[in-house]
Amino acid sequence: MKKLILSAFALTMLLSCSNEDSVAVEDGAVATAHRGCASHDVLERQLAEDPSLSQRMAAFDLQAEQFLTEGRIVNGVLEIPVVFNVLYKTGSENITDAQLQSQITVLNNDFNATNADYVSNNPFNSVRGGLKVKFTLDGVNRKATTKASWGTNDAMKKSSQGGINPTSPTTKLNYWVCTIGGGILGYAQFPGGSSATDGVVIDSKYTGTSGTASYPFNKGRTATHEVGHWMNLRHIWGDANCGNDQVADTPTHNAANSGVPAVGHRSTCSGQPLEMYMNYMDYTDDRGMYMFSKGQVSRMSAAFASSGPRSSFR
Template sequence: MKKIFLSAAALMLMISCNNEDNNTVTDTPETSVIAHRGCASHDVLERQLKEDPSLAKRMQEIELDTETAKAQGRIVNGVIEIPVVFNVLYRTAAENISQAQLQSQIDVLNKDFNAQNSDYNTANNPYSSVRANVGIRFVLDKVVRKSTTKTSWGTNDAMKKTSTGGIAPTSPTTKLNYWVCTIGGGILGYAQFPGGSSATDGVAIDSKYTGTNGTATYPFNLGRTGTHEVGHWMNLRHIWGDATCGNDQVSDTPSHNTANYGVPAVGHRSTCSGTPLEMYMNYMDYTDDRGMYMFSNGQKTRMLAIFSTTGARKSFR
């Protein structure tokens, strides 16, 4: 298991360990179904760190507060209910996904964050002892729809700004904004970590990987892209720490070589120190939707810490 570290130097290493890939694709249609999960949250964070030098300090303070909240037990009691605003940007009728498809995404979030998903008790899970019921509810607040001529939006937050043809967020300090649009470049979605600007706060996910019905496309048709990205929004890192045998700042997740794809075989081990069994069934890996079905207790504690009385998302309490 990994140990938590909190120095500013370590934080910067963690968030800059990969080469940057801006993925600012615009007006390039997707030509085929995506075979592997692509999440641009880490790349977007690297861009934001370059654009805003003060972001690293804010994120370091969030890390320090997270550790204090965990150590002192300043974690929210009861159930947090998060209103979700869907901002749908569409060029075709297929991209203008139905209310039923959007509601199915809310249903998935509620199941996955409350240990009510049908695959939660999957047999042969070596990490069943650390499975978590995060205990956060989501409710559909409203849907904003806007027709556009753009074929793809990229990852430079264009979909979040009216000046670039997008939709501005609704009350981002008290509502989770979820942009539904074609992103392009092989990216299923991305999220903004706590500490960033409220003007761009939320998650952006392709319509083909939202919810479980309508246009939801296999192997990402079970709504788990939403679960993964909301995990980032709640301050979770990729389980491999965005580096070979990296650190995701969670003590009960094992070291991973890198991302896993598809659905790994039971017993898949890392070649990192100690050759631990990888937690490939974790929502913060890159497996297909049918291969991920749990958060860990350590991830739960980390997520709830941002809703504490001094947490980065305390306004959601």
């Protein structure tokens, strides 16, 4: 188990969601079947554009540490309205309301720890946690486009660049559905960034559980992973060899896992701990991930506390 270690350097290493070196993808790129997202690359760009972001994120980490130490929780059920912004060039990219609703169902099951595919005899059963939250479908905006792929420069979030501006981003979770390209399944903006670009972006092929949802990422877990980032969770391996995800009850991982690891898979880090490869913040296939830990739930709760970076959602 890990102690919480806070450093400005660690902030610059946050959340590397891509299995590829280049993520600034433009039109015509072809996605490949591995879990790729671009949250870390987007964060690095935002840190370069806004030097004060690092200080704000460091302050959020300190608030989260205090929140965990004091044992406070968010009372009641937190309701999060979700606005889907669908950008499409082809008919298949213009996914149905039913497919979007299936994603809402997945988010509610995964975050509340009511998902039916949970394996109750896994070795981390005692630390499984659920957040008291209710995601609701607030609205769907659709826009035809001539772009084959959008890349990761937030163009899909700006009407001036052919995208869709966010709707009430301080009180609603904006979820852009579009083809990103380059093997990128999705990415999120972490607490502290500009409200003009706040939210998550997920490829249409990895949204929901019906329609165009594509194996092995056809159970809606890309959104679970990215919304976890949006709620201030880091990757379980801490974005470094044997890194720190700032959560005490997750074991140290030496790197991301892919596919569905064999039962008993262990880290090469000190003590060779059993890895929590079924955690939503790893890189396994959708069918291989099915839990958050209690520590992760507390960290997400802290983001919505009265002093937290997403307190406006309360």
